Structures are given as C-alpha cells and as structure tokens.
Amino acid sequence: MDKTNWKLLKLLEGNGRLTYAELGKLVHLTAPAVAERVRKLEESGVITGYSVQVNLEKVGIPITALVECQVYRTKEREFKALVMDLEEVIECYNVTGPYAFVLKVGVKSMSKLDALLERLIDLSDTNTMMIMTTPVKRIMPLNIAQED
Amino acid sequence: MDKTNWKLLKLLEGNGRLTYAELGKLVHLTAPAVAERVRKLEESGVITGYSVQVNLEKVGIPITALVECQVYRTKEREFKALVMDLEEVIECYNVTGPYAFVLKVGVKSMSKLDALLERLIDLSDTNTMMIMTTPVKRIMPLNIAQED
DNA sequence: ATTGAAATGCAGATGTT
DNA sequence: AACATCTGCATTTCAAT
Numbered sequence: 001m002d003k004t005n006w007k008l009l010k011l012l013e014g015n016g017r018l019t020y021a022e023l024g025k026l027v028h029l030t031a032p033a034v035a036e037r038v039r040k041l042e043e044s045g046v047i048t049g050y051s052v053q054v055n056l057e058k059v060g061i062p063i064t065a066l067v068e069c070q071v072y073r074t075k076e077r078e079f080k081a082l083v084m085d086l087e088e089v090i091e092c093y094n095v096t097g098p099y100a101f102v103l104k105v106g107v108k109s110m111s112k113l114d115a116l117l118e119r120l121i122d123l124s125d126t127n128t129m130m131i132m133t134t135p136v137k138r139i140m141p142l143n144i145a146q147e148d
Numbered sequence: 149m150d151k152t153n154w155k156l157l158k159l160l161e162g163n164g165r166l167t168y169a170e171l172g173k174l175v176h177l178t179a180p181a182v183a184e185r186v187r188k189l190e191e192s193g194v195i196t197g198y199s200v201q202v203n204l205e206k207v208g209i210p211i212t213a214l215v216e217c218q219v220y221r222t223k224e225r226e227f228k229a230l231v232m233d234l235e236e237v238i239e240c241y242n243v244t245g246p247y248a249f250v251l252k253v254g255v256k257s258m259s260k261l262d263a264l265l266e267r268l269i270d271l272s273d274t275n276t277m278m279i280m281t282t283p284v285k286r287i288m289p290l291n292i293a294q295e296d
Numbered sequence: 297a298t299t300g301a302a303a304t305g306c307a308g309a310t311g312t313t
Numbered sequence: 314a315a316c317a318t319c320t321g322c323a324t325t326t327c328a329a330t
Contacts, residue, residue: 061292091285
C-alpha cells in the first residue's frame, strides 16, 4: 500500500468507472501499470467490488430511517434471519450494547414503515430515527496513514 | 423506470464496472441502447455516481463504530462543522429524536476512538456502539416496485 | 457500421533488495 | 543476482457518433 495505491483508491472512490488510462494520467503511470496495481488490490481483497450510487428519492424511496433493535435474548437467530430476508433493509449492523442491531431501512411510505416495524416488534424492542439529511457519506475514512 | 432500467441498476449495484456490451447481453439489448439508458439515468439524477468498495480491515481500519450524538442545543452548527471536518467519520446522519446525529466512524485503534469521542463530547453527549458484523449492506432496498 | 479509445497480453528495460 | 514493477507495442474489445 504505497502512496500511488492510496491515490488510486481515492480516485476510484470518487469515480469507480475511471479507465486505467485516465487513472494513469492522474498518478503518472501507464495504463498497464495501473491495471496491474488495481488487479492486485482486487486479488488481495482490498478492493471488494464496484457499485453504482443511486438517489433513493428518485427511485421512489423517499423515506429512510435508522432502527435500533433490542432483540429478545432467545430470538437473536430468528431476528437475524428475518432481517436478511426483509427487502426494506439496506444495511444491518450487529453492534455491542443493549441495541444489538441497528438497521438502515428504506420505504415508499410511512405506512410501509409501520408495517415493517410491526414485523420487527415481535422479536425486539425498536427505536426508530428518521433520517433527515446525510451530511457525510464516504467509502472510507480520510485519515488513513500513507505508510508503505 | 421500466423493468429493464431496474435490471440495469441491480446489475450495476453488483458490479459498477460492467461494460455496456456486458450489460446488453444480460438485458438483451445492444450496447448503444444500454449506453443511452444509462446516460439518461445519470442525467436524470437516478444514478449519482460510481464507486469502489473497500475492505476497511485490509487498509488498516479494523475498528468501526456507530456513535449517537445528543448535541447541545446551542452547538448544532458547530457540531455539524466539526463532523464534516473529522477524518474518521465515514457517514453522518441527521435524524429525528434526542440523538440528533448518528455517525459511522472508522479508526485504527481504540485510543484513536477515544480521542475522537473526546472531541465530540465537548458538543454533545455520545453513545457508542461498536460494529461487530454487517450482515446486510446494499445500495437500495430490494422491494422497489417495478412499475413503469 | 465505422472510427477512435481503452483493455489486455507480452517482451524488454529499469530499479530495488 | 533476483524480484517486482514499469514502459512500449500489438491485438482485441469497447465506446461513441
């Protein structure tokens, strides 16, 4: 992980479809050299994939929320299975503390959110926070030291 | 937003670097037809960008946490400015409820996390949940109705 | 369908340990 | 000296009009 690889990751964070030729110009290397570096980053598991970024509002999901779930002790396995099956769940974090799980969910309407919470409430006590804005959204921290 | 566009979004969610030719094979269209659809999705703001996915552990960030911040009423503006400046913050959500902000942070060590919380605590009461696993991580819900 | 650009594979060169 | 990495070139595939 030298400085050039960090630059490549940061550039690909900003635009995951940059060509090797374009990346090469930005890091002062030729396209094959960049391709080789990126290939190694992929093979070593540093890069796990590439994805599109979507505006949820524009695809009919105007409501997103964080749902903390204090799962009943005997229902953890069942809860996890449910969450992985629920279509509205965008992210699920298994965390320390009384709220064992925090979900990020996206729904088309408040009634859909209500229906979703009804399903979760059988297995957990929930606390819902509606997301109003997202001032920061990154792929990784900015502070990663650039040592070799 | 017809079915084909949904398929394209889902395919690009899985691999944001698929070529138009590859996408075309998967949705039974020619490459130029796909390129035109993707261009329109970009222009209309449905697609907001493309990005790489990175394994944080492999880049030296073994610790991630969710930090709920109950910001002091007079310090909201200051808090927001701080959060947008903090390198460790990966995501920041402004939410309803007493915890006005929820952060996702990534750090190299627990002492770095401690230092980060020290900075936040001047402007808010915090509650930290260490992320153990992430059973679900998607770009959008799966349940988006495929109406035209 | 045609033109220009990009990706890929390979041989030779360079530089580092 | 050996290994890794870069360059330059040729071929194939892709993008764009």
